[in-house]
Amino acid sequence: MPTAAPRRRGWRAGTARAAAAAPLLLLLAPLIAAPRPAAAAGEVDAIVIGAGVAGLKAALDLATGGNSVTVLEARPRTGGRIHTLNDPRWGAVELGAQWIHGQPNVLTDLCKERGWKRLPSDLVGGVGYEATSQTTAKEITDAQWTAWEKLFSDLEERIEVLQEESSDGKNLAWGVKKFIREEDLTDSQIKGVDFMVNQEWVQEYAASTKRLSLNWFDNDAEDLGGDSIIERGYSAVPDDLLSQARAKGVKVLLNQTVAEVDYSEGDSVVVTTTDGQAYTASFAVVTLPLGVLQAKKRDGGVAFSPRLPSTKRRAIKNLKMGVLNKVILGFPDSAKWTQYNWVDRIPLPTDAGRWREFFSLRNITGKPLIVAFNAGDAALYGDDPSDETLVADAVSALRAMFGADNIPDPDYSLVTRWHQDPYTFGSYSVVAAGAKGTERKDLAAPVGKLLYFAGEAADVDYPSTVQGAWLSGAAAAKAAVLDHP
Numbered sequence: 001m002p003t004a005a006p007r008r009r010g011w012r013a014g015t016a017r018a019a020a021a022a023p024l025l026l027l028l029a030p031l032i033a034a035p036r037p038a039a040a041a042g043e044v045d046a047i048v049i050g051a052g053v054a055g056l057k058a059a060l061d062l063a064t065g066g067n068s069v070t071v072l073e074a075r076p077r078t079g080g081r082i083h084t085l086n087d088p089r090w091g092a093v094e095l096g097a098q099w100i101h102g103q104p105n106v107l108t109d110l111c112k113e114r115g116w117k118r119l120p121s122d123l124v125g126g127v128g129y130e131a132t133s134q135t136t137a138k139e140i141t142d143a144q145w146t147a148w149e150k151l152f153s154d155l156e157e158r159i160e161v162l163q164e165e166s167s168d169g170k171n172l173a174w175g176v177k178k179f180i181r182e183e184d185l186t187d188s189q190i191k192g193v194d195f196m197v198n199q200e201w202v203q204e205y206a207a208s209t210k211r212l213s214l215n216w217f218d219n220d221a222e223d224l225g226g227d228s229i230i231e232r233g234y235s236a237v238p239d240d241l242l243s244q245a246r247a248k249g250v251k252v253l254l255n256q257t258v259a260e261v262d263y264s265e266g267d268s269v270v271v272t273t274t275d276g277q278a279y280t281a282s283f284a285v286v287t288l289p290l291g292v293l294q295a296k297k298r299d300g301g302v303a304f305s306p307r308l309p310s311t312k313r314r315a316i317k318n319l320k321m322g323v324l325n326k327v328i329l330g331f332p333d334s335a336k337w338t339q340y341n342w343v344d345r346i347p348l349p350t351d352a353g354r355w356r357e358f359f360s361l362r363n364i365t366g367k368p369l370i371v372a373f374n375a376g377d378a379a380l381y382g383d384d385p386s387d388e389t390l391v392a393d394a395v396s397a398l399r400a401m402f403g404a405d406n407i408p409d410p411d412y413s414l415v416t417r418w419h420q421d422p423y424t425f426g427s428y429s430v431v432a433a434g435a436k437g438t439e440r441k442d443l444a445a446p447v448g449k450l451l452y453f454a455g456e457a458a459d460v461d462y463p464s465t466v467q468g469a470w471l472s473g474a475a476a477a478k479a480a481v482l483d484h485p
C-alpha cells in the first residue's frame, strides 16, 4: 500500500482563532503562604468537589497556600476523565484522555521533572478508506486527499469570514452548507468535504456540526503540535498530584457524591452528600464536570442554594458536553496491521456514522492495540448496540480495509460509554450554537468569596483538555488564596 502523504492529524488539532497563551509562569508560581490558624473542629478552610486533575491541582495549591483542604470525590477512584488500566500484556490502556498535545504544555514540564518517558505520537502516518460494502473498502487516493485537503482549507477560510459576519445563533453546519451551496460542489466534492469535516472537526470536538457554534467552536489557543503519550499511563498525572496533596495534609474522601452546595450563610459553605453527610468550609472549589452542572437534581445533578447567578447559569446552559467514545481492541501479536498510526474511513450509510477513525498504538507503544473512536451523534449508543456488537462491527470495518488475514479475532476489548457516566455525562465541553463566546470565562468566575469554579470547561485557552483542567484548578486556587489570606 502506498504511504499516504503526511497530514494534519490528531485529537483536538482543530483550527484556532484566539491564540493568546495563558500566562503560564504566573499560574504555576507556587502559592506559598504562612500556615494559617486551624479551622474550627470538624471544619476546614476549603472543600474541593471532584478529584480529577482540576480538583487535585486546586487542592494541592490551596494546601501549599496554607489552607486545610478536604476533597470530596463521588467515584471510588481519583483521576476523573483520566482513567488508565495498567495491564501486563497491553501496557497502559487509556479509557479517557490519551495525549499530551501541543506546546507549551504544563504536562510536558511535569513529565520532564519526574523523568516520565513520553512517546512521540505526531500527526503523520495515516491512510484513508471508503467502505464499499460490509466486507470491502477502497483506499482513498493521493489525488483525492490533495483535492479534499484543498477544499477543506477553502472551507476553513470561508468559516473564518462567516465568523466575523454572523450572529451567535448559527451553527457550524449552517456555514458548511453555505460553502457547499455557494461553491456549487459536485457530489464527489461534497463527499470530500464531509470526510474532512468529520475528521477535522466532528472527531476533534466530539460533536456534530449542528451542535457546534459557528462563531465560537474553535475559540481556543492554537495547537502547535508535538503530541505525545505518557508511557506509564496518563493516570500518573492525577496520582502524582494526589500524593503531593496528601503529603501536605489534604484529605481525599472517595465515594462521596455531592448532592447540595449551600452558600446561603454568606460566610461559609455547607456541602452535603447523597448519603446526608454535611461538610462545612470557609469556601469551596467546584470542579464538577459541565455535564453534572447541567444535570437536574433527580438525574444526579447538584443543587446550589441560593441558585447560581444568571451569568453562570447561562454559561452552563450554552456550553454542551461533546461525546467521544472508544472501542479498544487488543490483537494477537500476529496481527499484521502495523504500518499506519491513523486510519480514517468513510462509513457505509448503515454504519450510523460510526467507524470513521482508528488509531494503532503498535508503532508508538509496541503493543498491538487498535482504538476505534466514535464521536458526536455516532457515539451516543444507548443500550443498543451491545458492547459485543460494537466490537464485532469495529472488527468488520477493519477487516474490510485490511483483510481478514491481517485482522484476527481480538483477544481483548473494552468499550467506553462516557455519555452514560453519571459523574460526567459526556467526554468534554464544546461551545454550542447560541453561545456568546464568554461562557468559559463566566463559568470560571467565582461567586463572591465562597465558590470558586474550575474544570476543563472553565479554561479559556485550553478547554476540553487535561492541561485546561490543570490550569483552571491552579487559577481557582490562586484566586481563593488571594481572597482568603
Ligand SMILES: Cc1cc2nc3c(=O)[nH]c(=O)nc-3n(C[C@H](O)[C@H](O)[C@H](O)COP(=O)(O)OP(=O)(O)OC[C@H]3O[C@@H](n4cnc5c(N)ncnc54)[C@H](O)[C@@H]3O)c2cc1C
Pocket (backbone or CB within 6 Å): 011, 049, 050, 051, 052, 053, 054, 055, 072, 073, 074, 075, 078, 079, 080, 081, 082, 095, 096, 097, 098, 099, 100, 101, 256, 257, 258, 259, 287, 288, 289, 292, 302, 324, 325, 326, 418, 422, 423, 424, 426, 427, 428, 454, 455, 456, 457, 463, 464, 465, 466, 467, 469
Ligand atoms: C474519551 C476521552 C478522551 C480524551 N482525550 C484527551 C486527550 O487525549 N488529551 C487531553 O488533554 N484531554 C483529553 N480528554 C479530556 C480530559 O480527559 C479532560 O478534559 C480532563 O481530564 C478533565 O479534568 P477535570 O478535572 O476538569 O474533570 P474530571 O476529570 O471529570 O474530574 C471531575 C471529578 O468530579 C467528580 N464528580 C462528578 N460528580 C460529582 C459529585 N456529584 N460529587 C463529587 N464528585 C463528583 C468526578 O467523578 C471526577 O472525578 C479526553 C476525555 C475523554 C472522555
